[in-house]
Amino acid sequence: MNLRAKYITKHELIGLECEIVAATDPTLVGLRGVVVDETRNMLTLEIEGKRKKVAKAIATFRFRVGNRLVEVEGKTLVARPEDRIKR
């Protein structure tokens, strides 16, 4: 999955383990879950059985891709999932 790590901004986020490493909202920092859905501005994470929607623009995410961890600023992910492949 080397392609996926390098092109994380274009690739599928759904199904990846995700941790919020920084956010304007301190209650979000440190949350860890799996991405289950995505819209233009939000990621839906499933955290300990509960679904939580997080705005992309306000946070920095760390995704686990294969055995690598990739940190991404949420701002670069703002786009509809089908549009992200293009940008």
Place this chain on the structure above:
Amino acid sequence: MRKRNLKLERRIARERIEILMQLAREVFRNDPALAKRYVELARKIAMRYNVRFPRKWKRFFCKACGSFLVPGVNMRVRCTKQRVVITCLECGHVKRIPYIREKKAMKNEAKLKGEEKV
């Protein structure tokens, strides 16, 4: 406008469709609505980047209602002499698939056998 790398986009599109359909199958037991959402996303991506669905996933969603189909649960599969009939139990849409590849394979086999005898 930056030059778009079509090859890369298509490759990623194909991978994402595969990933999404695989996920759809996994989540279906717990959340069929989510599986339907993944099918919807996969189809959008396929349409946007003009990429065909992988053959192994082609028959597992309903083109009419977009549900992810699982034989026995929301899908009825019947084999007649001429074709395979797939019925979506969610919306009632029926898909009929004639045996094209299988017939070709049979033809080729017969041809090979014929040549051997001669």
